[in-house]
Structures are given as C-alpha cells and as structure tokens.
Amino acid sequence: MKLALRDLRIAFGRRTVVALDELDLEEEEIVGLVGESGSGKSMTALAVLGLAGPAGATVQGSIALDGLELVGLPERKLRDLRGRRVAMIFQSPVSAFSPVFRVGDIFIRALRLHGIARGDAVARAQEALREVLLGPDLLHRYPHQLSGGQAQRIAIALAVALRAEVLLADEPTSALDVTVQAEIIDLLRLLRERERMSILFISHDLAVVAQLCDRVAVMRSGKIVEAGPTENVLQRPTAAYTSELIAAVPRLGTGRTA
Amino acid sequence: MNTTPLLEVRELAVRFGSVRAVDGVSFELARGPFGLGLVGESGSGKTTIARAVVRLIDADRGTIRFDGTDVLELAGAALRRYRQAAQIVFQDPDGTLDPRMRIGSALAEAATAHRRLPRQAVRERVDRLLDEVGLDNQHRRRFPHQLSGGQRQRVAIARALAVEPRLLVLDEPTSALDVTVQARMLKLIADLRDLHALAYLLISHNLAVVEQLCEETVVLYLGKIVEAGPTDTLLSRPAHPYTQALRAAVPDLEAKLPVRDAGAADTPARVDDWASACAYHPRCPLAIDRCRIEPPPLRAVEGRRVACHRAEDALANGYRPLHAASAE
Numbered sequence: 001m002k003l004a005l006r007d008l009r010i011a012f013g014r015r016t017v018v019a020l021d022e023l024d025l026e027e028e029e030i031v032g033l034v035g036e037s038g039s040g041k042s043m044t045a046l047a048v049l050g051l052a053g054p055a056g057a058t059v060q061g062s063i064a065l066d067g068l069e070l071v072g073l074p075e076r077k078l079r080d081l082r083g084r085r086v087a088m089i090f091q092s093p094v095s096a097f098s099p100v101f102r103v104g105d106i107f108i109r110a111l112r113l114h115g116i117a118r119g120d121a122v123a124r125a126q127e128a129l130r131e132v133l134l135g136p137d138l139l140h141r142y143p144h145q146l147s148g149g150q151a152q153r154i155a156i157a158l159a160v161a162l163r164a165e166v167l168l169a170d171e172p173t174s175a176l177d178v179t180v181q182a183e184i185i186d187l188l189r190l191l192r193e194r195e196r197m198s199i200l201f202i203s204h205d206l207a208v209v210a211q212l213c214d215r216v217a218v219m220r221s222g223k224i225v226e227a228g229p230t231e232n233v234l235q236r237p238t239a240a241y242t243s244e245l246i247a248a249v250p251r252l253g254t255g256r257t258a
Numbered sequence: 259m260n261t262t263p264l265l266e267v268r269e270l271a272v273r274f275g276s277v278r279a280v281d282g283v284s285f286e287l288a289r290g291p292f293g294l295g296l297v298g299e300s301g302s303g304k305t306t307i308a309r310a311v312v313r314l315i316d317a318d319r320g321t322i323r324f325d326g327t328d329v330l331e332l333a334g335a336a337l338r339r340y341r342q343a344a345q346i347v348f349q350d351p352d353g354t355l356d357p358r359m360r361i362g363s364a365l366a367e368a369a370t371a372h373r374r375l376p377r378q379a380v381r382e383r384v385d386r387l388l389d390e391v392g393l394d395n396q397h398r399r400r401f402p403h404q405l406s407g408g409q410r411q412r413v414a415i416a417r418a419l420a421v422e423p424r425l426l427v428l429d430e431p432t433s434a435l436d437v438t439v440q441a442r443m444l445k446l447i448a449d450l451r452d453l454h455a456l457a458y459l460l461i462s463h464n465l466a467v468v469e470q471l472c473e474e475t476v477v478l479y480l481g482k483i484v485e486a487g488p489t490d491t492l493l494s495r496p497a498h499p500y501t502q503a504l505r506a507a508v509p510d511l512e513a514k515l516p517v518r519d520a521g522a523a524d525t526p527a528r529v530d531d532w533a534s535a536c537a538y539h540p541r542c543p544l545a546i547d548r549c550r551i552e553p554p555p556l557r558a559v560e561g562r563r564v565a566c567h568r569a570e571d572a573l574a575n576g577y578r579p580l581h582a583a584s585a586e
Contacts, residue, residue, distance in 0.1 A: 036436035037407070148300070177299035178463060182507040204437055207509035234511060248441035250466035252493060252508055 001064070002027045002198040003048065003166055008061040010043050010052055017057070018043050018222040025166065028192055030199040032213035032230065034206060034245070040222040041202045045168040049088055050078035065166065084114045087159035091171040093151035097143040103154055104139035110158055128161035131194070132187060149180035156187065160195055167191075170202045185212050206249050210234055218242050262326060264289045264457045265311065265425060270320035272306050279306045281481040282320070290424070290457035295468035295489065297504070298478035304461045308427045311459065312346045313337065324425065342372045345418035349430035351410035355402040361413055362398030368420035387416040390453070392446060408439035412446065419450065426458040432467065444470055465508055469493055477501050480537045487562025497559055497569040499542045502577035536567070544568045
C-alpha cells in the first residue's frame, strides 16, 4: 500500500469537514476522489501533505505513506516529504508558481531545497521537461508567459524532477480547454507507467475520471458514500448520490432539451 | 410573422493593440425561442464577441444590427433602451452582485431601472422573478454571501430578466457551478426560454451544454469562424478538423478509450501573417501546402459554413476520439 488513510477526521473547531473511514492508494494506481464543492476532497489532500493543520484544522486518525505515519509528524520531516515523496498540483497552475522567478529558477530552488546540487538540478529539470513533452526553452520563461496547459505540464514536471512517488492532483484539468484537458489526461497515464507514480485524482468531472482512474471514491459532506473499481461505480452505482452525479453530467448525443 | 433575424453580426472585428481578438465574424440569431452557441477555447474570441454585442467593448469594424438597427451607432437614450433589450449574464455571479445589497433590492433596482412602478407592483415583480428562477421569496431579504453559487447565478439570471430583455447573452453561465447545480441551471434556462420566448447567445466550452440548449452553433478559432451551422450537423458530422478535434476531445462516461502516446503540447500558435495562411494549419492533421499560403474562406459544405480547404476530405475521413487517434 502506497498511501493508506484510516479513520481520518478533519475539523475546524466543532465542525467536522472530513470523516473518512478508509481510502487506499496502491503503487502505480490512479484513484479518483469525486465530489462537489465542500465535500472535503481537497481538504483530504491537504491533510496528506500536512497542510490542513497550518490551515487551522485539527486532524485525527491515520495517514500512512509506505507505512510511515504522517499525522503528527514533525514539520521538519513533513517538509522533507513534501514535493519530494508526495507532490501536489492544482487547478490553477499559473498561480501555483511565484510570478517573479523564471521556470528554470523554480526548478533549481525546489531541487536545491531537497539537497540536489545546482548542476544536477539543471540536468534534471531538462530531463523532466522532456518527460512532459516540453522543450528546454521553457526554462527561460516566466509563469505568465506560459499557456494553462504548459503551466500544468511544468507543475507535473516538478513532481517528476523530484521523483515523487505520490501525486495529489486537485482538479488539474478543470480550468483547461477540452483539447488540452485530453493531453493532460494522456500525460498522467504516461507518468504512471514510466515514473511508476501513484496518483490521487481529485475532480468533480466524472467523464474525466472514467477515462483515467482505476478506482473511484465518491465523497459527500466529508464522507465516502461509494467506492470501488471505476467501471462498477459509474456503470452500476449503488449510492443514490452517485446516480445523481452521473445523471447530472451533460452528455453529447442526447439531443436538445430546450 | 417577422422573419428578419433578431441579431445580425456582419464582419465584426475587435483588436486589442496588435492582437486581432475577433476578425471578420458574421452570424445571425433568429427571433426567440432560439439559442445560438459560441464555442471555442480560451482566446478564440467568444467572450469578446459577447461583450461587443452588448456594447461593453467597442468594435473596430463591422456592424451589429438588432431588429434592423445598427447597435454600434447608438448613443444616449437609444443606447440605454438597447441595453435594456440585450442583457448579459456572466460566468462568475459573485462579481456581478453588490455584496451590500439585499437580493430584493438588487432585483427591484433592475425592475425599475427603465420604468416607474408603484411599490406594490415592484414587490410583486420581485417575487415573481424569484419564483421564475426557482427561489422562494424568503431570499428577498438575503445578502449575496448568504446564498450558494448556484443561487447567486439564479439571482443574476432573475436580474437580467427583470427588464424583460429580448436578447440574453449567457457567458459560460454554468462553468463555475457544481455538476448537479449545473444540471438544474440548464433546465432553468430551457424553461425560461419557453416561458419568455427568449433568444440567446450561449457561450460555452462544453459541447454537451450547447447541444442541449442551442439550435445553431458557431465554432471559433483564434478570432475567426471555422465552422457554423445547425448544432446537430456540426456535432454528428463535423467538417472542420478543429471541430473534429473538439468533438473528439470530449471525454465519454461510458467508454474508456485506449491510451495514446501523448503527443507534443498542443497550444494554439498565433500566426503572424493572418492574411496568407489558415490559422489552424500548425495543429491540423490534414494541412497541405495550400493551407500555409492561402487562408480558407467560409463556404457552404453539406448544410453548414466551414472555413477549410479540405472540408470534404475531413468529412470523408470522419473524426475519431482523440485518445484513440494515434493508438492505431
């Protein structure tokens, strides 16, 4: 088991926002965490990175990475894990980067933080860009000079450069155009194979999840209401809420309702 | 019956500095109930067209006729009357509602912006508007922050309807909403369309949304129309390679498609010399030498307008789901 969440409770004051009994991520597996705004899916990912506490939440229960308990781990150790073993990408990739550094400097700073020498860092950055199918010339650009798709590829390349084992992807394609979205989906599949990454894919888009994920967990109000192999859950849902979500997806080929 | 179109856009061009955001776009919108979808990726010019239509930004060239009157020439009282007749609803409802104003006051203000009404009539009007968008009249006393995103978007639509518009411009009205909320909002738009015989321009990047709500669709690429015609025709048999790519990129809930070898990053390149090439040729799988030296004009092919030298070949080839395209 790469990542195992057990009896996870996340609360702000007396309000519990996540009450999750069990969620597993195997090696080289892509698991979809699906739900609407406020369902607790992003907070769950932040808790894995040890960032829910700093956001003002109390976290109880267990989050184990290869058997290493992350809940209660000292900040110094968490800092070493973040990015290097567990990386995260977000919906808005451009705003995830500091606007004042060139892409190359962003790579070098991240890699140096994890003890990689400057010379090696440049080589690794170039190699990581190749891996996400971008040219090395992008290292000289500033974040605002990137398209949304390029910026998301670079965020993914940072995880590749640091040889992250787990990628937490929080709605990484929701802000992208549909043709670019398809490319990012392909890229994530490729990385699972080549880099042997395990990916927790957070999304409200069931159609994207259907394309990408081996298993899916449906969250509502902090709880997992249904989980299982993607095909089972999407084609034979047992929870009423899952059926509601599936029915709500606008679909091509159903004709005009108006 | 009046058969002239409600809205007639001819050779519309909008520049931002040296960028041609919209470049020679022509289309018509029939009288309501009727929906026209504007589809394309970021930077395709769809929002710019919407804003030009409601006179939020100026056009550099072209005409926009509403009921036969040139909208771009309007000023003073005539422009105010047009702005009553043509309303716009934005993607982000948060930015369009005054946070200090109760919902009732916001709707009353809109309802009385263009005419005087006695107090009791205003109140009844506000209640009816709330009812039409599926909110009970308790919401009158609420502030925007006390509502959910979906409820705020309903209020934004109610406010647009308050002035009894004849044309509604909907700029990605459901993109910021959760999927179940989006489904209810699409139903609401369909209901209101029948109730008020609405004519609307619907801007969306979601082809399924356009299919549900629009009889006709215009597909834009880097400021130009690449294909336009009946929605069913475009979606079932797209003739432009770009429409085909858009259609193919829609993920399917039922079918998990084979993995393709992820190709190089596919971002639209601004072509420097617009006058002498097809803007889509750097991305186009069917591009030939002619596409690099001669911009394709919009022409009629099998029931739609399409700007592609190879539209007939594209139609003959058909499209394949993107994920499967290079897996063969």
